[in-house]
Amino acid sequence: MSEVILQIDGKEVSATEGMTVLQAARSAGIFIPTLCYHEKLEPFAGCRLCIVEAEASGESRLIVSCVSAVEKDLVIKTRSERVDRIRKTLLELLLAHAPDSPKLQDLAVEYGADKNRFEKDASFCVHCGLCVRYCAEVVKKNAVGFVGRGTKKEICFVPEIASVECNDCKECFPLCPTSYLQAAFVLTEALAFPNTSSEPDSE
Amino acid sequence: MARINSPEKLEKARQEILSRRKPDAPCISICAGAGCLAFGASEVIDAFKAEVEKQGLTVDVDIKKTGCPGFCERGPVVVIFPEEICYLQVKPQDVPEIVSQTIKEKKIVERLLYVDPTTDEKAIHESDIPFYKNQQRNIICDNIKIDSKILDDYLAIGGYEALSKVLFQMSADDVLAEVKASQLRGRGGAGFPVWRKWEGTRNSPGEIKYLVVNADEGDPGAFMDRALLEGNPHSILEGLIIGAHTIGSNEGYFYVRQEYPLAMENLGIAIRQAKEYGLLGKDILGSGFDFNVEVHRGAGAFVCGEETALLRSLEGKPGEPTPRPPYPAVKGLWEKPTNINNVETWANIPLIINKGGAAFASTGTEGSKGTKIFSLVGKITNTGLVEVPMGITLNDIIYKIGGGIPGGKKFKAVQTGGPSGGCIPAEQLNLEVGFDELTKAGSMMGSGGMIVLDEDTCMVDVARYFIDFLTEESCGKCVPCREGLRQMHTILTRITRGEGREGDIELLEVLAETAKEASLCALGKSAPNPFLSTLRYFRDEYDAHIKEKRCPALSCKELISYYIEPDKCQACMICLKKCPVDAIEGGKKKIHVIIQEKCTNCGECFEACPSKFGAIKKLSGEPVPPPIPEAERTFVKKSKEK
Ligand SMILES: Cc1cc2nc3c(=O)[nH]c(=O)nc-3n(C[C@H](O)[C@H](O)[C@H](O)COP(=O)(O)O)c2cc1C
Ligand code: SF4
Ligand code: FES
Numbered sequence: 117m118s119e120v121i122l123q124i125d126g127k128e129v130s131a132t133e134g135m136t137v138l139q140a141a142r143s144a145g146i147f148i149p150t151l152c153y154h155e156k157l158e159p160f161a162g163c164r165l166c167i168v169e170a171e172a173s174g175e176s177r178l179i180v181s182c183v184s185a186v187e188k189d190l191v192i193k194t195r196s197e198r199v200d201r202i203r204k205t206l207l208e209l210l211l212a213h214a215p216d217s218p219k220l221q222d223l224a225v226e227y228g229a230d231k232n233r234f235e236k237d238a239s240f241c242v243h244c245g246l247c248v249r250y251c252a253e254v255v256k257k258n259a260v261g262f263v264g265r266g267t268k269k270e271i272c273f274v275p276e277i278a279s280v281e282c283n284d285c286k287e288c289f290p291l292c293p294t295s296y297l298q299a300a301f302v303l304t305e306a307l308a309f310p311n312t313s314s315e316p317d318s319e
Numbered sequence: 320m321a322r323i324n325s326p327e328k329l330e331k332a333r334q335e336i337l338s339r340r341k342p343d344a345p346c347i348s349i350c351a352g353a354g355c356l357a358f359g360a361s362e363v364i365d366a367f368k369a370e371v372e373k374q375g376l377t378v379d380v381d382i383k384k385t386g387c388p389g390f391c392e393r394g395p396v397v398v399i400f401p402e403e404i405c406y407l408q409v410k411p412q413d414v415p416e417i418v419s420q421t422i423k424e425k426k427i428v429e430r431l432l433y434v435d436p437t438t439d440e441k442a443i444h445e446s447d448i449p450f451y452k453n454q455q456r457n458i459i460c461d462n463i464k465i466d467s468k469i470l471d472d473y474l475a476i477g478g479y480e481a482l483s484k485v486l487f488q489m490s491a492d493d494v495l496a497e498v499k500a501s502q503l504r505g506r507g508g509a510g511f512p513v514w515r516k517w518e519g520t521r522n523s524p525g526e527i528k529y530l531v532v533n534a535d536e537g538d539p540g541a542f543m544d545r546a547l548l549e550g551n552p553h554s555i556l557e558g559l560i561i562g563a564h565t566i567g568s569n570e571g572y573f574y575v576r577q578e579y580p581l582a583m584e585n586l587g588i589a590i591r592q593a594k595e596y597g598l599l600g601k602d603i604l605g606s607g608f609d610f611n612v613e614v615h616r617g618a619g620a621f622v623c624g625e626e627t628a629l630l631r632s633l634e635g636k637p638g639e640p641t642p643r644p645p646y647p648a649v650k651g652l653w654e655k656p657t658n659i660n661n662v663e664t665w666a667n668i669p670l671i672i673n674k675g676g677a678a679f680a681s682t683g684t685e686g687s688k689g690t691k692i693f694s695l696v697g698k699i700t701n702t703g704l705v706e707v708p709m710g711i712t713l714n715d716i717i718y719k720i721g722g723g724i725p726g727g728k729k730f731k732a733v734q735t736g737g738p739s740g741g742c743i744p745a746e747q748l749n750l751e752v753g754f755d756e757l758t759k760a761g762s763m764m765g766s767g768g769m770i771v772l773d774e775d776t777c778m779v780d781v782a783r784y785f786i787d788f789l790t791e792e793s794c795g796k797c798v799p800c801r802e803g804l805r806q807m808h809t810i811l812t813r814i815t816r817g818e819g820r821e822g823d824i825e826l827l828e829v830l831a832e833t834a835k836e837a838s839l840c841a842l843g844k845s846a847p848n849p850f851l852s853t854l855r856y857f858r859d860e861y862d863a864h865i866k867e868k869r870c871p872a873l874s875c876k877e878l879i880s881y882y883i884e885p886d887k888c889q890a891c892m893i894c895l896k897k898c899p900v901d902a903i904e905g906g907k908k909k910i911h912v913i914i915q916e917k918c919t920n921c922g923e924c925f926e927a928c929p930s931k932f933g934a935i936k937k938l939s940g941e942p943v944p945p946p947i948p949e950a951e952r953t954f955v956k957k958s959k960e961k
Contacts, residue, residue, distance in 0.1 A: 160796075164837040178837065202799075202833050209798055210798060243796075
């Protein structure tokens with residue numbers, strides 16, 4: 117693997133070929149906000165928060181750093197007026213769904229995002245897909261998946277699998293940027309788990 | 320038919336087919352495309368068969384079920400060769416007369432001809448009809464000459480000649496050079512140069528490469544790809560095999576829109592016959608080149624037409640776009656280099672090989688060459704499929720081919736490029752049609768949708784309508800599209816309802832920027848176009864809705880009122896009886912009045928009032944005059960007093 121030198125926020129960064137811009141930035145201690153990225157998972161590129169400005173041969177364009185490979189002589193700006201404006205809008209869109217998410221709130225402060233800018237639809241899930249993908253790719257159980265599509269897409273536990281697998285795992289719980297995942301689990305457990313022993317386990 | 324295993328045998332087979340056909344013998348071609356079938360073409364075909372038999376002409380007359388020539392609105396379309404007499408809106412009861420008059424006596428049945436609405440002149444030949452006369456039909460013209468279910472028909476008009484040439488007389492480099500010289504750009508939306516994509520896929524490392532025909536055609540109202548698939552599937556297949564040989568692929572896929580059963584059927588037949596003839600499958604035409612195709616039925620969502628979503632769907636995964644790069648040419652279907660082109664793109668290939676790339680490139684503008692098929696619909700006299708040279712002006716399409724706006728209404732805008740295209744106003748009617756030209760005007764070529772809008776159309780509502788469609792079709796994967804469009808739709812809806820607020824335009828602008836710049840795929844990236852283009856050309860309409868709660872086109876239901884002008888009302892009771900909520904007061908000899916509190920703005924009365932009275936008026940942004948006092952409501956017929 118050959119070395120690629122690029123510039124991020126004025127700093128010279130050395131990366132290996134095939135790395136993403138996000139990985140290169142992280143390795144150099146430069147922070148880029150992310151929501152749907154997880155180092156153990158295939159990139160999903162759904163939240164778009166990791167968008168940055170890239171300059172190459174005099175042209176500036178916006179790229180999504182979690183899926184964009186490093187290139188020689190690339191000049192990256194992780195913040196700019198345009199990037200900040202887009203991140204702010206993305207956060208405001210997400211806050212319309214999950215106004216109480218600590219992660220979103222922290223970022224909202226940084227980018228001056230107003231959680232009341234857009235009409236609320238408090239469905240709490242922000243569709244980052246971390247739980248679904250973690251369960252599929254790392255745990256390999258597919259106990260939670262997406263149902264529906266488009267604006268009607270939702271996460272959903274599969275009761276038959278979840279009732280067997282989840283209680284001993286719950287590794288996805290801390291990944292959720294909102295509290296929706298746990299709520300969805302508790303709800304599925306209460307309403308749809310196949311009847312095993314109805315005695316609650318004492319801990 | 321024995322397999323054809325050399326170019327000489329292909330030529331011989333063609334000569335045999337031609338020798339069996341008498342060029343002067345009458346041939347009745349009846350369009351059996353989905354449009355004409357809906358108007359009863361099947362019955363017309365049956366009637367012709369029965370009548371020809373009854374009059375004892377079976378051996379002398381050929382009856383052909385053909386593909387769509389584009390003028391679906393006047394279907395069923397019948398063309399009689401060799402004279403090319405064109406009859407429109409033919410019904411089974413017209414058939415005996417056509418057979419006895421036109422076929423036997425060589426006389427014209429006048430009443431079935433096209434009549435020019437302005438000059439009252441009749442057109443006998445297809446090519447005399449203004450709708451056709453101003454087109455340049457290089458691709459779709461073959462539809463009416465062949466029965467797509469019969470390969471011999473395609474061979475008779477020179478089919479697979481280009482393939483034979485490519486396999487035996489040209490190197491892959493030659494073909495690529497020809498495609499490059501043609502400057503053909505993809506017809507599916509993005510307008511990417513075809514040769515570059517082919518070259519990219521060819522040069523990508525890997526033994527296995529795939530080709531894909533994008534036949535998902537998801538734009539509502541568009542049916543150019545359907546017309547080609549149904550009417551001339553071999554032309555697409557021939558283009559595909561040429562591409563396969565050039566790129567170095569042995570396996571191809573058709574991804575066909577779910578709602579196209581007839582296209583699936585005709586394509587299936589074409590593939591089977593091409594295999595039987597040795598034009599597809601193993602050792603094509605004895606050249607040693609193998610190529611197989613499979614047909615896959617689409618998953619039904621609009622976004623599945625987007626190339627990465629389409630490939631995921633072909634792999635059996637959810638039809639959601641994936642980030643590019645990697646581009647399909649590098650890592651496509653099952654991670655192998657894949658070349659994907661649109662139906663119409665592939666159909667252009669045989670033409671380019673036969674006529675030469677330079678000849679192809681002699682038509683068009685600087686950046687857009689050849690012809691393009693558009694689906695012309697909306698408020699226009701002649702609707703249908705039109706194939707025009709690139710560089711033709713919008714004005715010529717709308718007025719010369721489309722016959723202008725019906726009902727004496729004024730043209731307002733033309734929406735091009737499918738749901739995520741834009742609206743182009745009257746000031747720009749001289750725009751030459753081409754990829755870059757349309758993009759510069761804030762719209763796009765897309766796959767060739769063209770919807771004409773007249774003065775009664777509210778441009779804010781048009782934006783709302785398309786954003787609504789796109790919100791529904793967003794796959795939901797990325798935030799700027801899924802959430803951004805949803806919010807744009809909410810805001811546009813409130814504006815059309817008269818609930819728009821100061822700052823809404825700015826909010827829409829920032830959402831548009833976010834979707835355009837940050838979306839994952841081209842659906843989200845282009846989705847703001849309907850808003851951005853209407854804002855660019857019709858900002859005053861946005862302002863009127865938001866600031867004055869007025870809809871200048873008198874179209875937004877929540878912003879208009881219906882009012883009966885007392886001095887025009889003839890007390891005829893027609894509107895009164897039509898009103899579904901009994902909101903009209905009045906009676907015989909009593910001037911009618913709309914009770915505004917009861918009225919639901921359904922518009923039934925407006926439609927019902929005889930146009931010679933024209934007593935009902937739409938008002939917007941102004942108060943409705945108070946009802947005339949009871950005492951003055953007695954209707955007095957105005958005598959012709961002097
Ligand atoms: C939302 C969306 C829908 C699309 N639908 C179609 C379609 O129905 N047919 C098509 O040929 N291309 C469609 N495309 C374009 C394809 O992604 C791709 O550009 C095209 O198939 C490439 O072929 P071409 O180069 O021959 O145009 C669509 C693109 C997007 C973003
Ligand atoms: S832009 Fe829209 S359709 Fe495309 S990936 Fe994002 S959500 Fe899906
Ligand atoms: S982290 Fe890159 S898109 Fe979500």
